Amino acid sequence: MTAPHNDLSVIAPVAAIALNAFRETVRDRIIYALIFFAAIVTVLGIVLGSLSVGQDIRILKDIGLAAISFIGGIIAVFAGTNLVYKELERRTIYIIFSKPVSGWQFVLGKYIGLCLCVFVMVVAMGAFLAIIVTALSGSFAGASFFDQIKEITQELSLIYLELLFVTALATFFSTFSTPVLSVLFTLAIWLAGHLGESLLELGKLTQNPFVAQILSIIFYCLPDFAGLTRIRGHLLYGTHPGTEVLTYLVTYVLAYVLMLLVLAAIVTERKEFA
Template sequence: GELTDGQEARTIVNIGLNAMLLFGAFIAIFVGVGLVSKEIEKRTVYAIFSKPVGRGEFIVGKYLGLCATLLANIVVMGAGVSLALLYVGASGLALSIWPAILLIFLELMILTAAAIVFSSFSSPALSALLTFFIFIIGHLSTTLRELGQTLGTGAAKFILDAIYFAFPIFSLFSFRTESANGLVPNAALIGGGFLYAAAYITILLTISITIFSRRNFK
């Protein structure tokens, strides 16, 4: 049968937000993994570092540049979803989806930082594979931890707990289904997401800068 107005709006949000996440992840992975390695391959780092540019500034600059691209992409896609919702008369949803979109952007910022870590020491192909692995595990980490609690064995619980805490917990940023039902994440969820993302990104960029600073380009 035909979709009711409410179902139609929910479908638009579900498809729109999931497409936003997947397309953003695609950009973060396949552009992010080449940001540093391509500069090394093309030997442009030699020209860059002959100027007063620190390696830390180089990494942070590359990172912020890609985040700006992702932000522009997210805003354009979000505007498209909002316009589609206005078209079907769901004006409330057209506004209420934006906090969930912000959470998607925070997740993509973490993924981009992970891509840059791998790009600082590995080939683009391997970096893409490792970053994709992070993306998948980050979405499964909560489920895996619950599995560890259910299995009850000490070893399984320890390993799955270690995975949960070591890998990014992307479920913290997942509010897509709830958003489709008209719910809005509260301030604690948004604030917690910001703090977690800031801490994780800081750690990842510090690792990237440390690895990159030890590489010899002479």
């Protein structure tokens, strides 16, 4: 009569929740975002091809990658902030927590599922961009083709790294806040993370050591998205930032993600489902 409660059951609920979150996001008309992206890139390709001389590929690539970052971010923010809230709203959370599932398994599963969805979207949009860029540059083979693909892949990896972060932020806020507030918090921190260095500049301008100190503390607490953007800029212009810098950035992002997920798990564990 008793159910198996073996070692597998530690991983199985995480996998089940991840797969369910992935299915939910993918089946929630997310494909429209992909069509929207394809339309932007195709129209830009045609317009830029007729307007600019020589720089059309560079501009197309810049705008295409920015669109991937933006659309991926929108998916991460809106799907992420709804993930936990929807479970509470629809009361499906009872089904999960009346089974041998812990708060951390729930949060991790949700996060992995959404990251998987964002990954698929980023890869699909990146592949489309690569096809358009290759078609317009006319280089289907040889070193130039591989350089294009390598450059786009490196850029996409950094974009995805940033989106991992945004997804973790959205997941964290969704454990204790309404979707509207979670979206606002996530977007605010995402934006502030990009403008973080301005805080240091502002501190210098005030010439007040106390204010400067406070602003520098805020700067160090905020995620440093500007660093990621800087490195993407280097890559776009063919300069490799160095393995040490990349390793530092990956570790930094993963540590931040881990911290957010641990906090989200603690909040979920303490929650009551009235």
